[in-house]
Structure formats: structure tokens, C-alpha cells
Amino acid sequence: MSKNKNGEIIKKSVSVKPDSKQLAWQELEFTCFIHFGVNTFTSREWGDGLEDPKIFNPSCLDTDQWCRIAQAAGMRLILLTVKHHDGFSLWQTRYTQHSVAYSRWRDGQGDVLKDLSLSCQKHGLKLGVYLSPADLYQIEHPQGVYGNQSRYSWRQIPRPVSDRPFANQHAFYYQVDDYNEYFMNQLFELLTEYGPIHQIWFDGAHPKQKGGQQYVYQAWYDLIRHLAPEAVISIKGPDVRWCGNEAGHTRPSEWSVIPIGGPIDTWQWPDMQDNDLGSLEKLRQKLKDGGNLHWYPAETNTSIRDGWFWRDEEQYVKSTEEILDIWYRSVGGNTVFLLNVPPDRRGLFASRDCQVLESVGSTICQTFSSNLAAGATVEGSLCHLGFEASKLVDEDPQSCWMATECQNQAELTIQLSDMKTFNRVLLQEPIGNYSQRISHFAVDAESDGNWIQLIEETTIGYKRICRIPQTTAQRLRIRVLASRLNPALSNFGIYLQPKNNN
Template structure:
């Protein structure tokens, strides 16, 4: 069947649709918001419709009812994910390729994806995303639908497949697999496919090609342009031939082409195919599950909300209702401002992307960031209710540079030292939760200088708008030692100086709805 715009609105919140085969009927029976088997009771909504006629208080009340999907909860718990920018740009020295590169320039003679996986595991990462295709259009696996790929390089006699090595290595070392397939494609523009002005029409995916060696399989009929169909065929290859994929990453880049030659991306069909073939994968950051924080410095806002107002900007694209780089995306004031243009309030958590080096691809003259810089980024991303996406680019050998590998290990050691054993979980400690107040008795006076908090977002969503951390002195007086606005899935505060006390408490001073804490931790940093 053809996936219509109406059907996509279900697909964009998680329903797997768009198959013409009976085998995908089971996928379509999954709940829209979580991609899990239907339970006896109704599931909390992942997005709720709003309109300009809603009062500010009504919009806030709706935002308080929004809950994350299962896939979003799992993604937010990762905290740190890795990006690996690798391709022809690694060898040409460019950051954005031209699409007419000779594929033979790609010669990673020492490629060792096991080395990548070990370094990432030892650096504390659980998921890594590979640039399967960047804006230049060069593909890191032998696609049936383009010659601009590793198959046209003499590397490994034209039999190389970086994606296969990558997925095998990640699974070998216990990491989750992510893939980045750039919507922009300079090579396909040169071949008259990208931005050629073709109309959307029903396309069959996978599209058979001469000498196709695939067995008969389920097919999909999806609305797409010529280039949209090309992307669908590549997504089908990636999602059916390399094992389970846990994240599909898009950006919204357009080709560096004349302004009148714009390709309007078939987001609805792409999302629907992903939901059908990889129902547990998050779609980021131009997708319905995860949003871009708005900068490439790895920094979240001081108060980062996971529930934000969104709109559909065309072909089912989930988009910001407010400017992507607005200093406030989800407060009461932001929700009120967005009512005129937003269609929904939605659980759309932030991802903070940044490269360990100045560039996204490897350049000989660049060096990795210091441990101090990376630690500051961690506190201002993971510590502010976001997930850190750190890029570590492989070099021309096909290896992660020694300096970067060492820095990843040092970075993990530093974060472990910043937050060692949780004093609130030590023997003799006692934690009492009563609504918006959590008291901690450490059993004896202990010194702490880090506070880590989390709301129980799967059950209660994100509600806290402001809170204080207090310590009780010997005379029974409670004294404020820290405070902030939002909490969400992760909030880490650094106290101005270590505080010694037996009794501590976290007190919510502002909230949208009933607060439920998932974590309250106290730490004494061991970092030098």
C-alpha cells in the first residue's frame, strides 16, 4: 500500500507501517508511542496536540502529561555516544566533499574497526554512529545503487566493506550500532538524481537492479521523489543486511547547489521504512525521537527541557516550533510563545554533538581537546539533561589516532573520578522520598561537592522547574548549598566548595505536576 501523509502521522510516533507484505502486520500492531507489544492499559502519550486557542496553563498541563517512548528512555540512559566521521574527506582533507572524487582515493590500508570498538568501549561509550554516507555521496559499503562507493576503490581489491567490519566489531565488543546516511548527496546531484525536480509518486522498495542477488523479500510502496527512492533503497540495504541497528542519524543538510535546486526530503517515507525495519532504533537528529541541541559545541542550555513544542515543516518532518538555537525551548514562557505555530508538545530530548578535534574529519595538523575541555563539555551536556555525541575521526590508516585513544581513556577516568562512589548509597545511608522533597541521612558527617539528580521520566515525565539542595548544620538549620531549574533524565551540580554534613535534602520549589525522583546522589570528587 502507499504510505499516505495521514498514515505517516502514526509512523512518526513509532508505528511501523508501509509494508505490502503480511509479515509486517505484526510490526504495525506495536503501540505508536513505544514500539512495544500492546499492554492491557493505555500508554502515556509521547506527543499531545496543542493549538493557538489553548491557554498557557493548558499547554503546560499537556506538557506535564507527555512521557518518553521506550526507545527514547534507552537512548537517554546511554549518556555518551560516539560519532565516527570517515570517508573520502579523510583522504582529500575536505570537510564537505564535492561528489566527483575518484573513489580510488579511499585507501585505509590499516583499517582496524576492532581498534575503534576497543577504544570506544574503554572510553565508556555504548553506542557509535558511522558516517555510512556523508554529503559527498561516497558510500562505505558496496551499494547496488551507486558506483560512488568502496566497491569502486582498489582498496581490498574492490571487496572492502567498512560498514560490515564496523558492525561486526561493535557487536564483538558489546557496543550498539548507529548509522548516519546523509540526506544531502553531491554525487547524486552530478548524476541528475538529487534535486532534479521529480514529483513524489509511489515507489517500490527495494527496487530490483540487474544481477540483484537478493532473495525474494517483503517490498514496500512508499511515496518519494527520484532521490527519495534512492535514499529508501540505501536505507533498506543498511537496515536489512548488517544486523540490528540501534540509531539512524540524519541531519537536514542540503547540497551546495543553486538555491532553486532544492530537494524536498521524503521524511515521512524514510521514517516509515526505518520504523518497519528497525522498530527499536531511535531516529535522530532530524527525526521524531531526538533533536539537535542547536550548536556543535556539545553544550546544552542551562535549563534543557525534553518536552518541547514542535511542528511539521513538510513531508512529515518533525521540526522546532521555535528557532533551533533559541535559548529557551521548553519553559512556560517558551510554550506560551510557541502556541501560534506549534502543533504538538512532544518528548524530543536534546543531543549535543561536538568533535574531539576542531574538524569532523581527520586532519594531520589538528589535535584532540584536553581532558579539562571534555570534562567541561560533559557537565554542560550530560549534566544538563542531554546526551553527548562525541566525534572521534579515524585517520588515513583507518585507525583512531593514538592521541585520541589515550584522551578517551583519560576522559573516562576523569568522569569516574568526578563522580566516584555515591555517598547516598553507602552502607548506613538512608534516603527518604516524599513527593517533591528527598532527604538523605548519610549516617555520619561526610563531605560532598557533587550532586546528581534524575526524575523518574518513564513514569512521571519531566516536571521540575526549580529546586534547591540544602545541608543541615549541627544546630538543625537547613542551609542552601546549590540550586537550579530543570532536572529531567540527568542533572549534575558542582558545589562551589565541598560541604560537610550528615543530613542533606533536595527540595522542589517549582513544578508542572507531581514529581517523582529516580535518582538522588551525593559525591566527593577525587579529581585532581
């Protein structure tokens, strides 16, 4: 490929940036997934839609406890599986009998999502909902509408229910079949009756299909954009992608500018599991085939337990060290970490889970409460006016250092106020304004007049946190070894994690 063509691809990739809702989501960093429902009471990972709703009966559900523990861990959003693949709904929906309204819990008057919404508002957490497109109740029930091969026609969303009118009087019209109408009626309930929703999670799993059922994703997205404009649409959607596994594995180089194989408005957002998704070679290949570039950041998800739902206290619970390792690789590797914590049959987070989460939160707080690079003097390569090297440590997320044009490499020297001991190094790019650029960097420390390399890594993006052996130094050096365009950095920090923590 010619040098000019290569330059065009680079400029195009750096022109792709997150929108405001994607950036706000990335800044959450650590979020809580909650799998809860009939499977909690059957000890199954996937239900079959034939469950008796009466089995759902938590003895002392406490969503305040969920929020307290999530907050103690450092999480900033809770994402609840309001409907898993079995089709059981955890809110007072108008549109199915497979829901909490037909359970024994609180004599059928309970609403898990309402409780959680109030608790999130009380504790200052954001709220998200997981709504499974798959619905086994609608497949297995004689009057179920999934795959019933009904005709597509223009229909009103929401469909009015005479004895339960909506406070929100907006109506939308879409050309849909019976199941898509049902699904969008439920979406309308979720997005209008439970306060602000900041994330909608559509799973791509299908335990069973019927009748060639298709999903009108674009209509779903349109409804969400109207009713919850600040919400990101995740996984089977255009705003956030799945990391590609459920074990908490991360990529060594995580790019957020990703090539997709078709127009954004019609793309189906398949799972992306390759180790390399955003290298220049991947961009070249896809653009050559008529693809497009899209800001599509990754979410790393796994469960604190062996399984998504609580089964019993024989389940393995990941240790503090294991969770911290994933946190460093995910949050510190340009993704958001979504950790599942399943409530037990009481409706509470179990004590072992709580102990781990509180320990994780304590370690993160102790480690990152004070940037040891604060007050440092920074000098370096030629920079744009207003983008001086001092911006790197000014603690202003809106400012940044940026090298002048035509520089794809650069050096910055940091003179600390005195000798500092540290074992964590943090760097951030100003992705909101200048996208993701750096593809190779190193960090050195001066020792007895010589530079000793501490770190050599690839991408940075929103955040890169590097774990290193404990080091004491007063002078540090950042070397940008390769960057798509002139590099920019918005933050640099060094920190000391206590020895008794991983």
C-alpha cells in the same frame, strides 16, 4: 491567561512522555560519532562529490580499536557517517559507483560498516548510521539523480538488483521520485544487512541543491519504523533534536517537552537554536498558535578535534578537562553527549585522541562507581502511598518518590550513614512514567546545625549532575522550589571526583 487555562497547559505538558526507544537512547548517555570517508584523504571538511573513489585506502583499518577506545571512554553506541555530503558510501551498496566497492581498499571488497557492525556486537556496543540527505555525487555526476526533476510514481523499495538479491524479501511501495527512491534503496540496505541499527541521523546541511529537490521524509520514517522499530530518528526526524550548535554548548534549562508548530505527522523538524525552547511561556505561545507538544530530547554534539574529519596531527585535540566539562554539562544537563572521534588515514583513532578518551573514561568510572548516599535515610513532604521518600536511594530505577497532588514545592532530608566528603550531586526524574516536572530546586548541607546552600538550579529531567566545591556533611536537604505538577524523583547520589581530575 486564566489560572484554569494555565493548569490545562501544565497537565498537558506533563502528559507528554518519551516512548521506549527514546528512553533507551537517553540511557546511553555518552555516544561516539565517527566521521570517516574520502574527506579523510583530502583534508577537507566537505567534499564535492567529484573525488576519485580510489583515494579511499586506509592502510590498517581496525574497527575493534574504535570500539575498545569508545568503550574505555564510557560510550555505549557508535554512529558512523556511512555517507557524508559528498555521497561516498562506506558499505557495499548496490546503487552507486561512488563507494568503497570502487576504491583500492581491500581490492574493492572492503565494507567499513560490516567491520564496525561485527566489532560493535563483539564489544557490546550499539550501532547507528549517519546518512546524509545531501549527495553531491548525485548532483555533479552526469547520470546523477539528485534534482533531475523526475516524476513521482509508485515504486518498489528496494529496487531489485539481479546479481545481488536481498536475503530480506520484504518489499515496500512509496510514491517517490528518482532521488528519493535511490535514498530509500540505500536505507533498506543499511537497515536489513548490518544487524540491529539503533539510531539513524539525518543531517539538515545542504552544501548545494539542484532542481528543487524535495525529500519525502514521511516515507523515510515509515520505512525505518518497519525495518528498525527500536531506532531513534535524529535531527531531521521526530525522536531526537540537535542541541543547536557544534561546539558542545548546553542550555542552563533543558526541557524535553517541546512545542512544535504543526501536526507531528507532517512537521519538518527544523533546527531549534533558541536558548529557551520549553518554558511554560514558550508552550503557551505555541499552543495558542495551534501548535502541539512533543517529547523531543536534545543531543549535544561536538568533535574531539578541530574539525569533523581527521586532517593531520597539527589539529587541536580537546583536553581531558574540556571533554569532561562538556560531559558534565550535557549528560548532567538532560542531553546525550555525542562526541566525534575521527579516524586517521590508517583507519585508526590517533594516539592523542585515545589518551584523552581513556582518561575521560577513567575519571567517570572512578567518580561514579560508588554512590556515597547509598544506605541513607530519607524523610520528607507528604507522599503518595508506594512513593515513599526511601525510594530516592533504593537504587531501583523503576521506583521513585512522589509528593501528593497539589504540592508544587517539597523538601526531603537525607541522613547519610556517616560523614561523607563529596563534590558531585546527582538527581534524576522518572521521565519514563511521569515526564519532566521540576523547574527549580536547591540542595543544602547541614553544618554546625545550620543549612548551607550548595546548589540552586532549574530543570532536572533524565539527569542533572552538579559540580560543587568539596564538601563534608552527614545531613543533606533537597528543596523543590517549583514544579509543574507534584514533583517526583527517582534517584539521588553524591560522589567524589578525585582531585587530580577536573
